Amino acid sequence: MKFSTREDLPCTETAPRHRPFSSGRILAIASNTLTELIRLRVFYALLVFALLLIGSSIFMAQLSFQQEFQILKDVALGAMSIFTSVLAIVATARLIPQDLEDRTVYTILARPVPRLEYVVGKIVGVLALLGISILVMSVAFVLVMYGREQAVVRVTLRQMAGAPPDQVADALRAIRASAFNVNLFPGILIVYLKACLLAALTLFVSTFASTNIFTIVVMAFVYFISHLEATAREYWLQEHGSGLVTRIFLALVALLFPDLQEFNLVDDIVAGTAVSLGLFLKTAALGVFYITIYTLLAAWVFYGKEL
Amino acid sequence: MTDPAVTVRDLTKVFPVPWRRQSVVAVSNLNLRIEPGEVYGLLGPNGSGKSTTLKIILGLVSPTRGCTQIFGEDSRRVQSRQAVGFLPENPYFQKFLTGEETLRFAGRLCGLGGAQLNKRIDELLELVGLNKARKRRLGTYSKGMLQRIGLAQALINHPRLVVLDEPTAGVDPAGSREIRDLIVDLKRRGITVLLSSHLLAQAQEICDRVGILAEGALVREGHLQELIAIENQTELVIADASADLLREIESVINRSSAKLVERRKSTTTLERLFLEATQNGATRLRGEQNDTPPQ
Numbered sequence: 017m018k019f020s021t022r023e024d025l026p027c028t029e030t031a032p033r034h035r036p037f038s039s040g041r042i043l044a045i046a047s048n049t050l051t052e053l054i055r056l057r058v059f060y061a062l063l064v065f066a067l068l069l070i071g072s073s074i075f076m077a078q079l080s081f082q083q084e085f086q087i088l089k090d091v092a093l094g095a096m097s098i099f100t101s102v103l104a105i106v107a108t109a110r111l112i113p114q115d116l117e118d119r120t121v122y123t124i125l126a127r128p129v130p131r132l133e134y135v136v137g138k139i140v141g142v143l144a145l146l147g148i149s150i151l152v153m154s155v156a157f158v159l160v161m162y163g164r165e166q167a168v169v170r171v172t173l174r175q176m177a178g179a180p181p182d183q184v185a186d187a188l189r190a191i192r193a194s195a196f197n198v199n200l201f202p203g204i205l206i207v208y209l210k211a212c213l214l215a216a217l218t219l220f221v222s223t224f225a226s227t228n229i230f231t232i233v234v235m236a237f238v239y240f241i242s243h244l245e246a247t248a249r250e251y252w253l254q255e256h257g258s259g260l261v262t263r264i265f266l267a268l269v270a271l272l273f274p275d276l277q278e279f280n281l282v283d284d285i286v287a288g289t290a291v292s293l294g295l296f297l298k299t300a301a302l303g304v305f306y307i308t309i310y311t312l313l314a315a316w317v318f319y320g321k322e323l
Numbered sequence: 324m325t326d327p328a329v330t331v332r333d334l335t336k337v338f339p340v341p342w343r344r345q346s347v348v349a350v351s352n353l354n355l356r357i358e359p360g361e362v363y364g365l366l367g368p369n370g371s372g373k374s375t376t377l378k379i380i381l382g383l384v385s386p387t388r389g390c391t392q393i394f395g396e397d398s399r400r401v402q403s404r405q406a407v408g409f410l411p412e413n414p415y416f417q418k419f420l421t422g423e424e425t426l427r428f429a430g431r432l433c434g435l436g437g438a439q440l441n442k443r444i445d446e447l448l449e450l451v452g453l454n455k456a457r458k459r460r461l462g463t464y465s466k467g468m469l470q471r472i473g474l475a476q477a478l479i480n481h482p483r484l485v486v487l488d489e490p491t492a493g494v495d496p497a498g499s500r501e502i503r504d505l506i507v508d509l510k511r512r513g514i515t516v517l518l519s520s521h522l523l524a525q526a527q528e529i530c531d532r533v534g535i536l537a538e539g540a541l542v543r544e545g546h547l548q549e550l551i552a553i554e555n556q557t558e559l560v561i562a563d564a565s566a567d568l569l570r571e572i573e574s575v576i577n578r579s580s581a582k583l584v585e586r587r588k589s590t591t592t593l594e595r596l597f598l599e600a601t602q603n604g605a606t607r608l609r610g611e612q613n614d615t616p617p618q
Binding site: 033035038043045118125127129 | 424433434473
């Protein structure tokens with residue numbers, strides 16, 4: 017051990033003044049969480065996504081361009097949804113239990129950090145990770161789509177070398193309409209919000225779970241139940257009517273198992289249906305509502321936890 | 324009148340045992356008062372309630388009964404920890420961070436930033452001798468280095484109270500000595516130190532007052548010298564005394580009503596012997612390496 021000479025010891029100044037709420041502290045915890053997840057190499061999952069995308073684009077080059085673009089969009093957006101959902105659950109499940117097990121939580125909460133800020137910082141870190149992931153996947157998707165579009169345009173121009181300019185222009189318009197279009201962006205944003213919702217719910221479960229595995233297993237069940245919930249609800253309403261007790265019960269079920277089918281706008285978008293602004297905003301608001309509720313519930317459970 | 328650095332009043336902590344109709348009493352009716360600038364040692368065997376007491380003082384665990392305060396502020400309030408530095412037992416820091424990033428993170432949590440934080444990080448890395456390892460991840464640090472970075476992060480916010488849970492656990496004698504020197508220096512600067520330990524010899528060297536816990540209850544408390552002094556005995560340490568002089572002293576004692584209890588050669592401590600041996604050995608080895616001609 018080589019402590020410097022005592023004369024070099026930094027002089028005692030006063031501690032900084034405490035602020036009841038500090039976005040700086042939340043950002044510190046969020047960036048720490050993001051660094052942790054990045055250094056755990058969770059982004060390797062994105063490589064699998066890129067390989068899947070490139071592989072499927074090569075395989076589908078034999079189909080007609082409409083079919084090719086359609087399937088490519090299906091594969092890419094489906095993969096984005098699954099990858100971000102899995103990433104959200106797996107990355108979030110370990111955060112709080114690991115901090116408790118490693119006792120790193122002591123060095124954070126023995127400082128002037130409210131537990132709410134700790135929980136919010138953790139979720140913001142995961143949301144940042146999911147944001148980066150979806151951005152990288154979107155860029156890969158756009159690049160692959162653009163590459164295939166240009167290849168199809170070149171082939172079409174070669175095949176229509178002697179055709180009238182109007183026909184060529186129509187053909188090119190048809191190609192571009194089938195390829196990437198801006199309608200896909202709201203769909204990607206909703207995929208992101210769905211992953212964020214799952215992350216917030218996972219964080220909530222992890223505050224009372226004893227192990228990471230327990231959290232992941234519970235979330236796997238929640239994921240499937242939440243996708244089937246709409247069908248079950250319709251069946252229930254048909255059988256039992258919609259009395260007050262039924263509505264309260266369904267509201268509680270909806271809180272525990274968010275209806276993830278509401279976030280499946282991607283299917284319509286891939287099929288060529290433009291999503292209205294109203295539907296997009298309603299779905300986005302639902303996502304933000306769930307994220308807020310689950311984060312507050314997580315903070316509430318964590319507040320009463322003995323460390 | 325200034326508030327005490329730490330006040331513990333009628334503190335009891337009971338941990339229920341899940342699935343059983345029984346509970347564990349970790350701390351029972353504990354009362355402590357630690358004055359500003361004091362080095363206070365909370366001593367006791369493993370499981371005596373030291374760590375639980377520290378956790379309650381730091382607001383990490385809630386008391387079943389009673390209350391704790393830091394500089395007059397209830398420990399359950401977050402702002403009570405604004406001027407507190409804490410080194411947990413066996414500090415498991417985030418191993419994916421480098422030494423510098425660990426201090427930066429700790430500083431940002433305390434509201435420090437910018438040039439002020441950079442300066443503080445440089446000072447503390449220099450202080451604990453980890454400047455060269457500042458860019459290395461904590462996963463590659465030895466246990467002693469982890470303890471040093473732990474101390475540095477505990478001091479990042481210019482604390483008025485430093486809480487150290489077994490600060491020398493797992494550290495070699497040289498490192499242990501340095502940590503004790505640092506604690507003494509913190510005291511010199513008016514910083515209150517509350518430490519828990521079951522290594523009594525170390526506590527004896529640095530603590531002003533100690534409290535001894537056993538099964539959650541305070542069984543002894545007071546100024547160290549008062550607690551360990553044997554009232555009716557006196558020690559004389561004499562250097563270069565001749566045999567005649569010693570015989571004369573013994574005969575004076577025998578003529579009086581006093582009784583000579585023990586006569587023995589003074590000894591050094593095993594720790595001092597270890598430090599001298601390892602330092603001399605290292606110096607000799609460096610000298611031999613310098614003398615060796617290049618191959």
